[in-house]
Amino acid sequence: MFDLSSLSTFVVIVLGLFLIPGPAVLLxxxxxxQAGRKTxxxxxxxxxTGDFVHTVFAAVGLSAVLMTSALAFNAVKFIGAAYLIYLGVRAILEKQGDPSLPKLPAVTPAKAFLQAVPAEVLNPKTALFFLAFMPQFVHPERGSVFLQFTVLGLIFVVLSSLYTTLLALSIRPLGRVVKRLSWISRWQGKIVGSIFISLGLKVATQHR
Structure with missing residues (x-):
């Protein structure tokens, strides 16, 4: 269903996305x-979990689009390619700084989990990214479109879980490393942005 090259590219792009601090990382x-590693x-x-909900919505919705019209599905892919290029340009031009962490009221680990789910589900940027990103790796000629969306989404969810867990467990030593390697903050946006633009251009120019 997927070749090694496509899956490797998908994983690299997802990991690159995680390197750009967004609302989820800051949360x-x-x-x-505020409350420790467990929280x-x-x-x-x-x-x-919120990302998994987005995965289900994307799989059901975009599979329905493909069943309705292959032309409409290609239009979605083209719009998605344009969005990826936009993200890349924005990442390159954005000035990197030390993001200030929002002050939040104290909560238990269980309550933190329950609050994070709707926060991610209702994040329009996450929904738009799923709709723009996933179709670039889906090929109807390789089998069930719904299954392809589901597999890619689950890979995203697993990588997200591993990344945020590692972040929570190593926040202090990681902070010291980042301060020593200040070039990371200066160049990460340009590197990730270049990857997004390359993927967007590849999708926009490939034969459909």
Whole structure:
């Protein structure tokens, strides 16, 4: 269903996405700093659960689009390619700084999990990214479109869980490493942005 090259590219893009601090990462960092590693880990798992909900919506919705019209599905892919290029340009141009962590009221690990799920489900940027990102790796000629979306989404969810868990468990030593390697913060946006633009251009110019 998937070849090694496609899956490797998918994983690299997802990991690159995680390197750009967004609301989900800041939420995990805030909860960890505020209430400890366990709360941070549970927050990350709540975010991953929200990502799974997005996966189901994308799989059902975009599979229905493909069944209705192959032309419409290709249009979705083209719009998605344009969005990936936009993300890449934005990442390259954005000035990297030390993001300030939001101050949140104290919660238990269970409550942190329950709060993180709807926060991620209702994040429009996450929904848009799923709709733009997933179709680039789905090929109807390789089998069930719904199954392809589901597999890719589950890979995303697993990587998200592992990343946020690692982040929560290593927040202090990781912070010291990042301070020593200041070039990471200066170049990560440009590197990730270039990857997004390359993927977007590849999709926009490939034969359909």
């Amino acid at each position: 995990v960092l805030s909860r960890t700093a 941070g880990v549970m927050t990350g798992l709540g975010i991953a």
